[in-house]
Amino acid sequence: MSVDHEAWFDEAAGPLVRPYAVTGGRTKSDTIGLDLITLVVALREHADHLEPESLQLLRVCQQPISVVEAAAQVDLPLQVVKVLLSDLITQNLMIHRSAVQVTDAPSQHVLQAVLDGIRKL
Amino acid sequence: MASGNSERLASAVKIVVAGGFGVGKTTMVGSVSEVPPLRTEELITEASAGVDDLSGVEAKHTTTVALDFGRITINPELILYLFGTPGQNRFWFMWDELARGALGAVVLADTRRLDSCFPAVDFFERRGLPFVVAVNCFDDAYHYTDDEVRGALDLDPHVPLLLCDARDRESTKTVLVTLMGHVMAQARMAGAH
Ligand SMILES: Nc1nc2c(ncn2[C@@H]2O[C@H](COP(=O)(O)OP(=O)(O)OP(=O)(O)O)[C@@H](O)[C@H]2O)c(=O)[nH]1
Numbered sequence: 001m002s003v004d005h006e007a008w009f010d011e012a013a014g015p016l017v018r019p020y021a022v023t024g025g026r027t028k029s030d031t032i033g034l035d036l037i038t039l040v041v042a043l044r045e046h047a048d049h050l051e052p053e054s055l056q057l058l059r060v061c062q063q064p065i066s067v068v069e070a071a072a073q074v075d076l077p078l079q080v081v082k083v084l085l086s087d088l089i090t091q092n093l094m095i096h097r098s099a100v101q102v103t104d105a106p107s108q109h110v111l112q113a114v115l116d117g118i119r120k121l
Numbered sequence: 122m123a124s125g126n127s128e129r130l131a132s133a134v135k136i137v138v139a140g141g142f143g144v145g146k147t148t149m150v151g152s153v154s155e156v157p158p159l160r161t162e163e164l165i166t167e168a169s170a171g172v173d174d175l176s177g178v179e180a181k182h183t184t185t186v187a188l189d190f191g192r193i194t195i196n197p198e199l200i201l202y203l204f205g206t207p208g209q210n211r212f213w214f215m216w217d218e219l220a221r222g223a224l225g226a227v228v229l230a231d232t233r234r235l236d237s238c239f240p241a242v243d244f245f246e247r248r249g250l251p252f253v254v255a256v257n258c259f260d261d262a263y264h265y266t267d268d269e270v271r272g273a274l275d276l277d278p279h280v281p282l283l284l285c286d287a288r289d290r291e292s293t294k295t296v297l298v299t300l301m302g303h304v305m306a307q308a309r310m311a312g313a314h
């Protein structure tokens with residue numbers, strides 16, 4: 001670990017330093033307010049300036065995918081993935097759609113669809 | 122691929138499967154998920170772990186908590202995610218994120234250790250999130266009557282309670298159908314005020 005990094009972490013953090021490093025040391029949540037089940041989809045396949053982790057995210061998000069699934073696929077911690085995704089969204093390389101009903105009460109229509117869907121399994 | 126309009130994305134909803142350590146949460150999620158349960162990790166640092174009690178550990182310690190989940194495509198516009206809560210109860214902040222916006226929750230109980238689901242029952246009651254209690258029937262479990270379980274958990278009479286086998290797809294479907302029926306009844310009651 002370089003001396004620079006010690007400003008962020010003590011040695012106890014060890015192997016966890018790298019994920020923080022790829023987000024430029026930002027340990028706070030993302031700027032968009034991404035939820036676990038916010039769906040995202042990439043608008044591009046590549047951008048030259050991106051770090052490998054962000055490129056990897058662009059790749060796994062070629063089809064609409066939830067934030068939590070994207071995190072599982074790239075095998076990085078959720079908080080890190082949220083920061084990287086929000087950067088990609090801010091750069092218009094990706095779009096997102098918030099989960100339904102994070103604030104509102106779920107509509108009977110949605111509830112009925114879920115019930116029917118489970119019955120059909 | 123270049124519309125920039127997010128309306129064409131489907132939407133997603135979630136249900137939480139909670140309960141004590143090793144009670145069968147991941148098994149239940151896997152029994153109905155269209156993909157094998159996926160796993161992801163959340164970093165816990167001082168900053169995000171206000172309620173985490175890492176006693177005897179240096180204050181600046183960082184650790185991870187694993188979270189597993191499954192997916193059911195309801196229709197082309199709607200995806201249902203099932204989340205298993207981390208087994209260790211100390212990760213309450215994770216429960217908060219899981220419960221936020223959830224349709225409802227399944228509290229899995231193991232009659233050999235009924236008390237291990239108290240925190241989950243308590244949590245969802247307090248949050249006002251509709252939930253059902255599903256008693257996972259392990260082979261060597263002592264079988265209680267419904268009333269005994271209700272009594273032990275001090276369960277509200279309107280909270281559905283049922284037996285299940287978390288390994289069995291049909292059984293898990295029954296649990297989820299019961300939950301959705303309960304969620305819809307609660308929503309109708311709330312709307313009728
Ligand atoms: N006999 C029997 N075994 C079960 C049943 N459900 C789960 N198991 C077994 O119990 C063990 C624990 O199940 P998991 O699904 O991993 O439990 P969990 O709640 O996700 O555990 P944690 O995430 O560690 O808290 C596994 O070995 C399962 O195969 C059941 O209904 N009957």
Ligand SMILES: [Mg+2]
Nearest residue numbers: 146147189205
């Ligand atoms: Mg598990």
